[in-house]
Every structure is written in C-alpha cells, then in structure tokens.
Amino acid sequence: MKIGIANDVPMAAEALRRVVASTQEHEVLWIARTGLEAVRFCAEQRPDxxxxxxxxxxxxxxEATRRIMDESPCAILVVTGRPQDSxxxxxxxxxxxALDVTATPMLAGKADGAAELLHKIKTMDKLIRHSGGNQSMQPRIRERPEPEPKIAGLKSLVAIGASTGGPLxxxxxxxxxKPPPGCAIVVVQHIDANFAGHFARWLGEQLPIPVRAIEHxxxxxxxxxxxxKSNDHLVLDEKLQLSYDPNPRDYAYRPSVDVFFRCVAQHWDGEAVGVLLTGMGRDGAEGLLAMRQAGKHTIAQDQASSAVYGMPRAAAEIDAAASILPLDKIGNCLRNITGGSR
Incomplete structure (x- = not known):
C-alpha cells in the first residue's frame, strides 16, 4: 500500500514512518505537517x-478529512495520541x-503498539481491495438543501447499518x-471493538433516546x-436473543451489516425496517435484499447525502431498497412506517 502520513509532531511522524517502512508491503508516499498539506498532497499524489x-x-x-473526501477521496485511518480523550x-x-481510529504507537503505552497499527493497516488494505480500491470512491455530491413478536411490548424493529460517515x-x-414505545432500534456500525463503547456513549449524548451497547x-x-460493540458479528436468533459470532472469520467487514440483516429477515416476524447508510464497500446490500424479500421495509441513503456512496449504491444496484432517500427524509419515512413523532 502507498500510505500518506499527516502529523505535525516530528517524533510521532517518524514513529509512523518506521512502522510503515518495517514491512515491504507498504511504502510512505509523503508526510504532511499540516492539514492543508494533507489535502494538497492527496490531490497531487493520492495514496491508498x-x-x-x-x-x-x-x-x-x-476538516482535513472532510476536504479530502470531498476533493480526492481515499481511505483514512485516524491515528492520534489518546483517542479516548478526543x-x-x-x-x-x-x-x-474516516474509516476507523487507533492510537499512535509511540503514545499508545503498549509494547505491541506498532503491531496493532500494522494489523489495522492490513485490515484497511483488505477492505480497500474488497471494495474495488480507492478509484471506486468518487468525490461526494454536495447535499441539496404483521404477527405479534415474542417479547411483550415489542411491536417493531428498525435495523440500521452504516460504515464510513455513519456516526453523524x-x-x-x-x-x-422519536420512535414509538414498542419500537426497538439496533445499530451495526463498522468500528473497532476497542472504540465501540465510546461510540455508544457518544451516541447517547447526542440523542434523546436511551442508548446502550449490546452484551452477548x-x-x-x-x-x-x-x-x-464487538469485532465479531451481531446475530439475532429465533428467540430474539442477541449474541456475537466470529464466523465468517474471513469477512472484511466487522461487525457485518449483512449478517445482522439476514438474521432479521429469517427470525423477526413483526414489522421491521432495514436502513442502509453511507459506507465504503458492499456490506449490507445482500442482507437488505433478504429483508425486502422477507416482506420488510427497506431504505438506502441516497448519493447526495452519503459521505461515501458504496454500500447504498450496492443495495440500489440489486434492487434491495424499496426507498432511496436523503438523510433528512429517512426520519419521516420511519415515522410513516412505524409511527412515533418528531
């Protein structure tokens, strides 16, 4: 892989350069000392x-990430001193x-920090190749202004899958x-297990609805x-119990949206909505199609409002989404299907 480094701290930048150069599989294409340099270098020599x-x-x-994704989109891994403090x-x-986050090796406080970063880069490489490479990432279009289930009180399920750009x-x-009282919402976001707990807490701070991470x-x-909250895949069984399964182990997307959507299609008898949001690759498209074929409502985010129009595009290509909508319209659609209020 050709890798660009954006870090203004010389010691940190050198540590990253040495980690990347420690294997013949990767090369450092450039080192940017400012966010503006990173944007310019990506335009001049787009890295993997x-x-x-x-x-x-x-x-x-x-802001540098936002500018790069607008102008010269490529895979971005946030590497910073203490992610939990930011x-x-x-x-x-x-x-x-950005696709994911990890700690800077020299500041991680772990002897195996370099190995962890190389493992993360290997995962990014696998994801990029599985998704068709950075050439498949286009500059983003600017956004324009049933039967009773088995748990008492539970009437509907909204399953949301997302990757790049998903948190916002x-x-x-x-x-x-505001969902109706009998509605459960499950979110499968591509994110490393080490940061998934922070994601759940952050999401809870942004929303008026209670948020919690799923335990096995x-x-x-x-x-x-x-x-x-796990790198293993979230699954739902016939008793509507949630658990984590490492299989399929060779699947690049973890946790997989496809795996959970297929479980919903197979085991959820009541009203359900599958929502596939912005993200790189194709994860979720086949699962969304399974939900539609099972008679569930299916929605995919449109290109104009997607940070990366990969996963929703894959769903549109196989006719998995009954509705293709901008973000601002998806909430209204959910309200029309399941009830609830603004």
Whole structure:
C-alpha cells in the first residue's frame, strides 16, 4: 500500500514512518505537517491510505478529512495520541469519512503498539481491495438543501447499518424521529471493538433516546437504541436473543451489516425496517435484499447525502431498497412506517 502520513509532531511522524517502512508491503508516499498539506498532497499524489492525526495546524484532522473526501477521496485511518480523550473529534472525523481510529504507537503505552497499527493497516488494505480500491470512491455530491413478536411490548424493529460517515448520519436520523414505545432500534456500525463503547456513549449524548451497547445474550428491548460493540458479528436468533459470532472469520467487514440483516429477515416476524447508510464497500446490500424479500421495509441513503456512496449504491444496484432517500427524509419515512413523532 502507498500510505500518506499527516502529523505535525516530528517524533510521532517518524514513529509512523518506521512502522510503515518495517514491512515491504507498504511504502510512505509523503508526510504532511499540516492539514492543508494533507489535502494538497492527496490531490497531487493520492495514496491508498492516509494516517490522519486529529490536532494539526491550519486544518485539524476533522476538516482535513472532510476536504479530502470531498476533493480526492481515499481511505483514512485516524491515528492520534489518546483517542479516548478526543471522543467528539473522533466521531466528527468518522462522520466526515474516516474509516476507523487507533492510537499512535509511540503514545499508545503498549509494547505491541506498532503491531496493532500494522494489523489495522492490513485490515484497511483488505477492505480497500474488497471494495474495488480507492478509484471506486468518487468525490461526494454536495447535499441539496404483521404477527405479534415474542417479547411483550415489542411491536417493531428498525435495523440500521452504516460504515464510513455513519456516526453523524445515524445522529441526524434518530435526532429527528422519536420512535414509538414498542419500537426497538439496533445499530451495526463498522468500528473497532476497542472504540465501540465510546461510540455508544457518544451516541447517547447526542440523542434523546436511551442508548446502550449490546452484551452477548441480551434480548431485543423496545424504547432503546442498541449498538453492536464487538469485532465479531451481531446475530439475532429465533428467540430474539442477541449474541456475537466470529464466523465468517474471513469477512472484511466487522461487525457485518449483512449478517445482522439476514438474521432479521429469517427470525423477526413483526414489522421491521432495514436502513442502509453511507459506507465504503458492499456490506449490507445482500442482507437488505433478504429483508425486502422477507416482506420488510427497506431504505438506502441516497448519493447526495452519503459521505461515501458504496454500500447504498450496492443495495440500489440489486434492487434491495424499496426507498432511496436523503438523510433528512429517512426520519419521516420511519415515522410513516412505524409511527412515533418528531
């Protein structure tokens, strides 16, 4: 992989350069010392992956990510000193189009920090190749202004899948729609398990609805937003119990939206809505199609409002989505289907 490094701290940038150069599989294409340099370098020599720090002069990592995804889109991994101390910035960067987050090796406080970063880069490489490479990422279009289920009180289920750009998209949908009392909401967001708990807490701070991370063995419950928190895949069984399964182990997307959507199609007898949001790759498209074929309502985000029009595009190509809508319309659609209010 050709990798760009955006970090204004010389010691940190050198540590990242050494980690990347330690294997013949990768090469450092350039090192940017400011956010503006990173934007310019991506336009001049687009890398396969950018290791993006959050705190930089001229443009911070969030705005630099946003500009790169608008002008020269490529895969971006946020690499910063202590991600847990910058939760809001991290999720703003993920909302702007970054794929994932990890700690800078020299500041991680772990002897295996370099190995962890290389493992993360390997995962990014697999995801990029599985998705058709960065050439499949186009500059984003500017957004224009049944039977009773088995748990008492639970009448409907909304299953949401998202990847790149997902955190902010999820907030925009759920902050504009108050679900009815009998509705359960499950979110499967591509995010590393080490940061999934922070994601659930951050989401809870943004929404008027209770949010909690899903523990292995939990049951679906109405009136809450339930968030997958493992690198293993979230599954739903015939008893409506939630659990985590490592299989398929070779699947690049973890946790997989496809796996959970297929479980909903197979085991949920009541009213359900599948919502597939912005993201790189094709995860969720086949699962959304399974939900539609099972008689469930299906929605995909449109291109204009997507940070990366990969997953929703894949759903549209196979006619998996009954409705293709901008973010601002998805909440209204959910209200029309399941009830609830603004």
């Amino acid at each position: 992956l950018v290791l993006m720090d959050l705190n930089m002069p001229e443009l911070d990592g969030v 939760v809001n910035q991290v999720f703003r960067a993920l909302g702007a189009g 998209a999820i907030v925009r949908i759920l902050s504009g729609w 063995g939990d049951m679906l419950t109405p009136g809450e937003v339930l968030v997958a």
